[in-house]
Amino acid sequence: MHARADRQPQRxxxxxxxxxxxxxxxxxxxxxxxxxxxxxxxxxxxxxxxxRARGSTVTWRMWRGDPSVNAFVDGWVAPRLAAxxxxxxxxxxxxxxxMVNQLLVERDAGARGTTDLLWLNGExxxxxxxxxxxxxxxxxxLPAAIAVDSAxxxxxxxxxxxxxxxxxxxxxxxxxxxxxxxRTPDPPRSVAELAAWIDRxxxxxxxxxxxxxxxxxxxxxxxLNGGPAPFxxxxxxxxxxxxxxxxxxxxxxxxxxxxxxGRTWPADVxxxxxxxxxxxxxxxxxxxxxxxxxxxxxGILPASARALLLRDGTxxxxxxxxxxxxxxxxxxxxxxxxxxxxxxxxFEKLRPExxxxxxxxxxxxxxxxxxxxxxxxxxxxxALPADSLARYARPEVDPRYGERLAADWRVRIRERP
Amino acid sequence: MTRPxxxxxxxxxxxxxxxxxxxxxxxxxxxxGLTGFGGGAPGPGRVARVLAExxxxxxxxxxxxxxxxxxxxxxxxAVATSVALRGxxxxxxxxxxxxxxxxxVPHLVAAATAxxxxxxxxxxxxxxxxxGxxxxxxxxxxxxxxxxxxxxxxxxxWKEFPYLALVASSVLATRGARLEEAARTLGATPAQAFRRVxxxxxxxxxxxxxxxxxxxxxxxxxxxxxxxxxxxxxxxxLTYERYTDPDLARRADAFVLAVVxxxxxGAAVALHEWAARRRDDLE
Numbered sequence: 001m002h003a004r005a006d007r008q009p010q011r012x013x014x015x016x017x018x019x020x021x022x023x024x025x026x027x028x029x030x031x032x033x034x035x036x037x038x039x040x041x042x043x044x045x046x047x048x049x050x051x052r053a054r055g056s057t058v059t060w061r062m063w064r065g066d067p068s069v070n071a072f073v074d075g076w077v078a079p080r081l082a083a084x085x086x087x088x089x090x091x092x093x094x095x096x097x098x099m100v101n102q103l104l105v106e107r108d109a110g111a112r113g114t115t116d117l118l119w120l121n122g123e124x125x126x127x128x129x130x131x132x133x134x135x136x137x138x139x140x141x142l143p144a145a146i147a148v149d150s151a152x153x154x155x156x157x158x159x160x161x162x163x164x165x166x167x168x169x170x171x172x173x174x175x176x177x178x179x180x181x182x183r184t185p186d187p188p189r190s191v192a193e194l195a196a197w198i199d200r201x202x203x204x205x206x207x208x209x210x211x212x213x214x215x216x217x218x219x220x221x222x223x224l225n226g227g228p229a230p231f232x233x234x235x236x237x238x239x240x241x242x243x244x245x246x247x248x249x250x251x252x253x254x255x256x257x258x259x260x261x262g263r264t265w266p267a268d269v270x271x272x273x274x275x276x277x278x279x280x281x282x283x284x285x286x287x288x289x290x291x292x293x294x295x296x297x298x299g300i301l302p303a304s305a306r307a308l309l310l311r312d313g314t315x316x317x318x319x320x321x322x323x324x325x326x327x328x329x330x331x332x333x334x335x336x337x338x339x340x341x342x343x344x345x346x347f348e349k350l351r352p353e354x355x356x357x358x359x360x361x362x363x364x365x366x367x368x369x370x371x372x373x374x375x376x377x378x379x380x381x382x383a384l385p386a387d388s389l390a391r392y393a394r395p396e397v398d399p400r401y402g403e404r405l406a407a408d409w410r411v412r413i414r415e416r417p
Numbered sequence: 418m419t420r421p422x423x424x425x426x427x428x429x430x431x432x433x434x435x436x437x438x439x440x441x442x443x444x445x446x447x448x449x450g451l452t453g454f455g456g457g458a459p460g461p462g463r464v465a466r467v468l469a470e471x472x473x474x475x476x477x478x479x480x481x482x483x484x485x486x487x488x489x490x491x492x493x494x495a496v497a498t499s500v501a502l503r504g505x506x507x508x509x510x511x512x513x514x515x516x517x518x519x520x521x522v523p524h525l526v527a528a529a530t531a532x533x534x535x536x537x538x539x540x541x542x543x544x545x546x547x548x549g550x551x552x553x554x555x556x557x558x559x560x561x562x563x564x565x566x567x568x569x570x571x572x573x574x575w576k577e578f579p580y581l582a583l584v585a586s587s588v589l590a591t592r593g594a595r596l597e598e599a600a601r602t603l604g605a606t607p608a609q610a611f612r613r614v615x616x617x618x619x620x621x622x623x624x625x626x627x628x629x630x631x632x633x634x635x636x637x638x639x640x641x642x643x644x645x646x647x648x649x650x651x652x653x654x655l656t657y658e659r660y661t662d663p664d665l666a667r668r669a670d671a672f673v674l675a676v677v678x679x680x681x682x683g684a685a686v687a688l689h690e691w692a693a694r695r696r697d698d699l700e
Contacts, residue, residue, distance in 0.1 A: 097661035101668060108452065123663045131665075209647055264562040264646040267654075278538035403663040414648045415472050417564070 041138040041323070041330055042165075052331035055086045059329075060336065061094030061102070062119035065270070068294050068355045076348055081339060087332050096124035096211075103133045103324055113326035116333040121319040122159045123399040125167055128322065135323040135330055139168035142334065144341035149362035154318045159396040160232070167320035168337045171349065172358035174316040174389050175215050176307035178276065178284040178292050183304075190311045191223040195250070198257045204282040206259035206275070209414070210268035212287050214406045215315055218397075220247045221405065223312035228394050235400035244405060248412050255413070263417035277301055287317075289384050290356030296382065297353060307384050309392040316393035318360060343370040350377055441679060447672035467673040475649035477677065483566040483651075484634040487573035492627050494574070495581035496619065500611075503589045513586050520579040528640040531572035535560040535644075562646045569644040569651075573637065577630045581623065588622030589615070621693075628689045632682035652678050 044052075058081075064070055070091070078089040094102060099118060106113060120128070128134045139145060148169055149155055155169045156162065163169075179187045188194040198205045207213040222228050224246040230239055255262025259281050266272040269286065276284035277300060286292065286307070295301040321337045323330050339345055343366055346359040363371050378386060396402075446452040450459040467473055502512040519527065534540045542557035551557045561568035593615050600610040641651035650658065652674060660671035 095661075097663065097668070100665070101660065127665055260559065260562065263564065264648065267642065267647070275538075278536070280536075280538050399663075406663055407667075411472070415475070417648050 041135055041334065042141050044331075046141070046143060049331050049334055050085065053085055053087060053329075053335040056329050056332040057088040057090060058116045058332040058336050059090045059092060059114060060117040060119070060333075061092055061099050061115045063095045064091065064093045065095070066355075068298070069357075072349060072355050076354070077336075077340065077345065080345075081336060084339070085332075085335055087335060089336065094118075096120065096122075100124055100127050100131075100133075103128065103326075104131065107133065107326065113324055113328050115324050116327045116329045117336055118322040118324060119170070119319065120167065120322050121317065122396065123403055125158050125163075125320065125322065126161055126399045128324075129161075129166055133325050134166050135325050135327065137165040138323065138330075138334060139163065139165040139337070141165075142168060142338040142341060144338045147343065147361045147365040148341065149360060149365075151362065152318075153395060154316055155360055157395075158318065158320060159399040159402075160234070161399070163320065167322040168341060169318050169360040170321050170337075170340055172316070172318045172360055173288040173290075174309070174358075174393055175212075175219060175287050175314040176285065176289040176292070176309055176384065178273075178286055178301070178305055179282060179308055180276075180302055181304045181306055182302070183279075184282050187308055188310075189308070191220065194310065195254055198254050201282065202257040203259055203261070205257075206262075206265060206272065206281055207285065208266040208269045208272045209410075212269040212272070212285055213265070214402050214409075215287055216285055217247060217405045217409060218402055219310065219312070219314055219394075220250060221401070222315075222394055223310070224250055227313060228397055231397040231401055235398040235404075240401060240404055244408060247405070248408075251413055262413075265414065273300065276305075287315075288357060289389060290352065290358070293352045293383050294354075294356045306382055309384060309388055311392060313392050313394035315396060316389070317396045343374075347373055347377070350374070352377075352383070356383075441676070444672040444675045444679075447669050448676055450669070463669060464673050467670050468677075472650070473655070473674070473677075476652050476655045477681070479566070479649035480635060480652040480678075481681065483570050483573075483645075484631055486566070487570040487577065487634055488627060488631040490570060490574035491577040491581050491630060492623070494578050495585045496623070498578075498582050499585035499589055499619070500615065503586065503594070513582070516582045517579045519576060520583070522576065524576055524637065525639040525643075527576040528572050528643040531568055531575075531640075532561055532643050535568045535571070537561075561644045564646050564648075566645060569640055572640050572644055573634050576640075577634065581626055581630060584626040585619060585623050588619055592622060593618045621696075624689060624693070628685050631685050635681050635685075636678055652681075 060073075062069075062073070073089070073091050078091070081087040081089050094115070099115075099120070103113075103115065118124075118128075125134075129136075145168065152172070154172060158167065177187075188197040194205075207216045221231070221243050225231075225243045230243060251262070259275070266275060269284070272281070272284050273295070275281045284301075289307050289309070292301060292305050292307045296303055296305055321333075321340065323333045323337075327333055341360070343361060346361050347370070349355050349357045350359050359374065361374075363374055366374065443452065448464050449461060450463060498512070498516050502509040502516075522530075532539065536542065537557045537559065539557075541560075542551060545551040545557060560571075596614045596618060597610050600614045601607070605613065636653060638653040638657070641654050645651045645654065656671045656674040656678065659674060660668055662668050662670070
């Protein structure tokens, strides 16, 4: 499809196209100048960037599904941006694939962009960059980027795609299972132990059909094929087929003992959390090892809930901020991205009572005062220790592995109950 | 013969229909790769591939079956209620009022309520546990996410019932009552009066509302999202899943499925129009 989009002229005078364009224009009518060229974003002096951002509005398209994240963005970030830069932050709903669709339709319609900043990673980043919808090479020039932990490959590569400064790191997370120490005092610690546990406790385990469930499938893919190494170096359909066959065999062997006999699956991880909290299953999972800490604080999960890393390895990745190529206000977006990278914003975000989302800064690159504050957060009683997180962390591979796993799971597992 | 409507009378219906017509045009163009993203070469390739998928067949079949079941259930209950409570006594009026209570409840709330009541850790299960009927969540028969769609059908029927009951009661009040009295005065037994007078009046008056309910239920998203199983997947959920597929090339599949859903609802309307015309011609 990208080849087609590239081949064709950007605007074709088609009635439907014109109608869509008109609708989008109506929806966004306000007087912005044409978006600046991508080269400008890296070249313009920072003082000029800040001056242009002053008094502007930044529309940030992001997943709005977690009240903790929303409270951080609306209640902590927005007022500080307003006070420091006079920037009005508008955080609006737009999860990965929906965001990609919106940007594609806007471009197809030749409409002015409606988005300045995106929260993204993985296949969203891959899809947007491949379609030429992202501003490029701007992230490294943010003043706050100096403290980014650039030694960590998860921050310089997103799902094995070198970011090349096309997105700015925002948070680091690691996949973990969630269990209840009262219900399951001796939980399984590896994929093999998990399989045995599932068989002994029929109906008490499942994964969801969303993005967290796909991450679990990727963890199975690694665990059953000796780690991520066979899948490194880009997508290879032969290696995928051989690796995925082991995942389907594993699921076929144990799905009878899954929740509801492996014939139906929770739609997303929020549904899985609910089943876990209701006592209908004994495990949930999260692509943030600290989610259990915040959810316990909020009373959504029982106080005895804890996170657990499988010894076969769990996926660690990062999430990022991007700027659409057609953003009406890339200057404001850069200032917001810079602010979100500041030690103050990264620290606030890491606090367990706020969001407990991992910092992307290297403690060694911070001043002693900030280092001490970050250190003080390192030990939260029910959080996983940093050394085990590092020991079991595994990198992401090419996003097409996850895409294929999700698509094939639907046909191979879900549609054959 | 009534005079034809002036052209300007069409203006408002046109404005109301415009978004749907534009959406249909865009969906058709996207389905055939003439616009939108993930197109590939323009042509019928995508439509043919989507319509040949077993998952799509299962989805359409399951969606139709549950929509039909919930529409019939709601219609049966509405007919029974409106007939039983068609009098002018206080109790009849109280009953008719009670029956309309779910009307203002949003569909999302109705579905969430069904989940809280019918789920395996829901109110019913807890009641069952308290009475010693079930020992744990897994013991409770699966009424949500179940392949039979029991929870979904019940929730949709509960939500659509008051609307149909309201229509049925007003049909009977405005057209049925006098005719029924006349038939009784002319010597018809209560059973004859019902069969020959009340039921035909009710059937004709209620049919458009039943078709509307069916069309709505086929396209509903909230209740299936909360209550339906993951296989077969309800058509609206399948449409959204394709629209947000990680693989960009599959996203335009959603437009094919949207047209399919519209065709199902349209077919119900057409069937009703055909039946009504045929009946009018016969009379």
